[in-house]
Amino acid sequence: MNFQIHLHLKDKELLFKIREVLGQIGNIHTSKNNSCLFKVESLSEIVNILIPFFDKYPLLSKKRGDFEIFKKAALIMYKKEHLTLKGFHEILSLKAAMRKGLTEVLAEEFPNVKPISNLTLEHLLPKFLNPN
Numbered sequence: 001m002n003f004q005i006h007l008h009l010k011d012k013e014l015l016f017k018i019r020e021v022l023g024q025i026g027n028i029h030t031s032k033n034n035s036c037l038f039k040v041e042s043l044s045e046i047v048n049i050l051i052p053f054f055d056k057y058p059l060l061s062k063k064r065g066d067f068e069i070f071k072k073a074a075l076i077m078y079k080k081e082h083l084t085l086k087g088f089h090e091i092l093s094l095k096a097a098m099r100k101g102l103t104e105v106l107a108e109e110f111p112n113v114k115p116i117s118n119l120t121l122e123h124l125l126p127k128f129l130n131p132n
Contacts, residue, residue: 001041001043001046001073001074001077002039002040002041002046003026003039003040003046003050003070004037004038004039004040005018005037005038006035006036006037007035007036007037007038008034008035008036009030009031009034009035009036011036012028012030012036015028015036015037015038016028018038019038022040022049022050022053023049025040025042025045025049025050026038026039026040026041026042026045027039043074043077043078044078046074047074047075047078051071051074051075054067054071062099066098066099069094069097069098069116070098072094073091073094073095076090076091076094077091089110089113092106092110092113093113093114093115093116094116096113096114096115096116097115097116101115
């Protein structure tokens with residue numbers, strides 16, 4: 001599991017600022033195709049730093065739904081519940097509900113996996129937005 005932000009190379013400084021705000025977690029990589037990537041691979045940093053940050057400063061777009069699914073999966077993995085059959089199937093259901101869904105191979109191998117459906121964008125967005 002990892003968290004990443006992918007931007008055009010001209011915005012690389014923004015990734016350094018994001019990394020600084022988050023306490024210098026993760027790494028920044030430059031790709032050959034004029035892009036750069038901020039990536040956090042430590043599950044501990046995801047659970048203890050990223051998730052609290054985005055809980056405090058929630059996303060206000062459709063990415064919020066993917067974040068909430070990502071958060072559920074991260075917490076399942078952090079508690080090592082994914083090592084059980086039930087937890088593994090829950091992770092697959094969460095992945096199936098995300099924007100990109102299951103890969104073709106996973107969908108073929110696990111045809112009975114159904115995406116979770118209890119997360120809707122409407123109930124995730126705050127009722128009142130702070131203009132600041």
